[in-house]
Amino acid sequence: MSIINSDEVLKRNYEILLSIKGIGPVNAMMTLAYTENFSAFKTAREYASYVGVAPFEHSSGTSIKGKTRTSKLRRSDLKSELTMAARSAKQWNKDLATYAQRIKPNKHIGIVINNVAFKLICLMFSLVKRNELYVENYRNAA
Numbered sequence: 494m495s496i497i498n499s500d501e502v503l504k505r506n507y508e509i510l511l512s513i514k515g516i517g518p519v520n521a522m523m524t525l526a527y528t529e530n531f532s533a534f535k536t537a538r539e540y541a542s543y544v545g546v547a548p549f550e551h552s553s554g555t556s557i558k559g560k561t562r563t564s565k566l567r568r569s570d571l572k573s574e575l576t577m578a579a580r581s582a583k584q585w586n587k588d589l590a591t592y593a594q595r596i597k598p599n600k601h602i603g604i605v606i607n608n609v610a611f612k613l614i615c616l617m618f619s620l621v622k623r624n625e626l627y628v629e630n631y632r633n634a635a
Contacts, residue, residue, distance in 0.1 A: 497522070503530055505624070510617055512626040515582025515589070520574050524617060527571060537618035545572045546611045572610075579610035587629060589613070 497507050503525060510521035527533070527543075534540040541547040545568065582589045583605075589612055593605050600608075620627055 514586040537615045
């Protein structure tokens with residue numbers, strides 16, 4: 494916390510991450526550390542791939558088509574923390590809860606949690622990019 498409090502930009506990004514329901518202090522610190530304050534990864538998809546949330550197609554040429562799976566080459570510590578954040582967000586964040594309910598009838602619960610985790614990553618990157626705190630039930634006027 495002393496490192497976060499010593500840098501104003503790092504402190505602001507930490508506050509932005511904590512404003513998202515489901516993201517706690519451990520997730521916020523790990524995200525800031527591994528993304529190097531959102532400078533190591535250009536997009537949320539790159540970070541999702543690094544964490545192991547982004548699915549990849551398993552196929553061999555044109556004849557063998559397998560299910561899409563997440564890669565085994567991932568940061569398991571980040572993925573486990575993000576999975577717990579996604580479970581919490583699915584319960585307490587109304588926007589992500591409605592998203593999970595919308596896709597739940599067609600998907601396995603593990604896939605739903607993985608999708609919510611990806612939404613959390615996208616939310617973190619977009620809020621830090623815009624330098625805004627999370628506002629629940631925000632709707633554009635247009």
